[in-house]
Amino acid sequence: xxxxxxxxxxxxxxxxxxxxxxxxxxxxxxxxxxxxxxxxxxxxxxxxxxxxxxxxxxxxxxxxxxxxxxxxxxxxxxxxxxxxxxxxxxxxxxxxxxxxxxxxxxxxxxxxxxxxxxxxxxxxxxxxxxxxxxxxxxxxxxxxxxxxxxxxxxxxxxxxxxxxxxxxxxxxxxxxxx
Amino acid sequence: xxxxxxxxxxxxxxxxxxxxxxxxxxxxxxxxxxxxxxxxxxxxxxxxxxxxxxxxxxxxxxxxxxxxxxxxxxxxxxxxxxxxxxxxxxxxxxxxxxxxxxxxxxxxxxxxxxxxxxxxxxxxxxxxxxxxxxxxxxxxxxxxxxxxxxxxxxxxxxxxxxxxxxxxxxxxxxxxxxxxxxxxxxxxxxxxxxxxxxxxxxxxxxxxxxxxxxxxxxxxxxxxxxxxxxxxxxxxxxxxxxxxxxxxxxxxxxxxxxxxxxxx
Numbered sequence: 203x204x205x206x207x208x209x210x211x212x213x214x215x216x217x218x219x220x221x222x223x224x225x226x227x228x229x230x231x232x233x234x235x236x237x238x239x240x241x242x243x244x245x246x247x248x249x250x251x252x253x254x255x256x257x258x259x260x261x262x263x264x265x266x267x268x269x270x271x272x273x274x275x276x277x278x279x280x281x282x283x284x285x286x287x288x289x290x291x292x293x294x295x296x297x298x299x300x301x302x303x304x305x306x307x308x309x310x311x312x313x314x315x316x317x318x319x320x321x322x323x324x325x326x327x328x329x330x331x332x333x334x335x336x337x338x339x340x341x342x343x344x345x346x347x348x349x350x351x352x353x354x355x356x357x358x359x360x361x362x363x364x365x366x367x368x369x370x371x372x373x374x375x376x377x378x379x380x
Numbered sequence: 381x382x383x384x385x386x387x388x389x390x391x392x393x394x395x396x397x398x399x400x401x402x403x404x405x406x407x408x409x410x411x412x413x414x415x416x417x418x419x420x421x422x423x424x425x426x427x428x429x430x431x432x433x434x435x436x437x438x439x440x441x442x443x444x445x446x447x448x449x450x451x452x453x454x455x456x457x458x459x460x461x462x463x464x465x466x467x468x469x470x471x472x473x474x475x476x477x478x479x480x481x482x483x484x485x486x487x488x489x490x491x492x493x494x495x496x497x498x499x500x501x502x503x504x505x506x507x508x509x510x511x512x513x514x515x516x517x518x519x520x521x522x523x524x525x526x527x528x529x530x531x532x533x534x535x536x537x538x539x540x541x542x543x544x545x546x547x548x549x550x551x552x553x554x555x556x557x558x559x560x561x562x563x564x565x566x567x568x569x570x571x572x573x574x575x576x577x578x579x580x581x582x583x584x585x586x587x588x589x590x591x592x593x594x595x596x597x598x599x600x601x602x603x604x605x606x607x608x609x610x611x612x613x614x615x616x617x618x619x620x621x622x623x624x625x626x627x628x629x630x631x632x633x634x635x636x637x638x639x640x641x642x643x644x
């Protein structure tokens with residue numbers, strides 16, 4: 203039977219066209235669904251995992267590097283502090299040693315001075331004693347010569363001489379020329 | 381109907397390209413339906429299947445240069461069509477859309493492949509077949525997502541329309557969603573390939589005739605120019621072949637997307 207309107211090429215010439223078209227398309231679809239697309243999708247999943255894993259590894263490595271850096275920095279700071287402390291200690295110690303030495307030198311000098319003063323005092327004493335004896339004898343002799351009489355054994359004369367010497371000493375101790 | 385147009389002083393009668401160029405008898409003395417387009421369609425299916433089986437062999441996470449090309453094609457449909465149109469649950473439709481595009485494209489390329497020189501889709505039965513499948517796929521997708529009632533309500537009674545207007549809107553939606561979509565899908569594909577092949581025939585057959593049998597020198601020149609121009613037409617047809625395969629696939633994906641969308 204012929205249709206009312208002539209559709210021309212708009213109707214298939216053979217039903218086989220539609221049947222085979224559907225059949226072939228379905229076969230293509232099923233094969234791609236069973237074999238092709240799963241392979242691609244699986245590969246994409248693996249790739250995503252790999253990239254993600256790589257990124258995680260990279261971030262982990264970075265974190266480790268940062269931790270190591272922080273540790274080195276801390277160690278460096280510690281070492282610097284220690285060095286500064288050692289330097290400070292050394293400086294303090296040096297100052298201490300210097301002060302000690304200075305003190306010791308000063309003490310020694312003072313001791314030597316003291317000793318020298320003692321010796322001088324002792325020698326002065328000795329000289330004074332000696333001089334007193336000699337001056338007494340000399341004065342007595344001189345007075346005896348002046349007076350024309352011997353005062354050697356006279357008690358009065360002896361007292362006079364002693365008083366004279368004492369006056370003399372008092373004059374010396376007041377800073378007057380002897 | 382084979383009109384004969386006698387040219388002035390022509391040595392052979394000219395037979396302009398027409399519908400008979402799209403009708404084939406059975407090959408090798410077989411039945412009429414076992415014709416060239418059918419062989420082409422089978423060949424296209426075999427080529428598509430063989431290509432993708434080959435392409436999906438030994439896929440590596442770090443692609444080789446060859447695999448990179450395969451992935452480019454695959455992602456063209458997977459990301460460029462399926463994911464863009466369908467959103468997060470696009471994976472279910474990738475095999476269909478990939479097969480659809482590949483199958484149409486290879487069949488269309490037969491138009492300019494020198495051994496076949498005929499687009500399978502210029503026999504409308506193949507275009508109708510793909511349109512029918514697309515119709516089933518997008519309606520089925522909607523029914524499976526929303527149920528029969530939910531799908532019909534969503535596609536025929538769009539929300540946000542004042543109730544009286546459904547008198548107007550529902551028939552339009554029915555025509556658009558249920559009838560027009562598969563018709564336009566099939567007709568668009570068929571019409572482009574049919575017309576393209578016809579244009580090629582006009583330039584090649586007509587040009588050859590003018591060149592060989594023209595009665596005046598100017599006809600020979602025109603025939604040569606026409607044949608040269610047919611190369612440009614071939615280039616244009618390469619574009620049309622690809623574009624039509626792409627459009628069919630994209631529109632199918634869009635129809636599926638509108639079927640499974642939560643709101644219209």
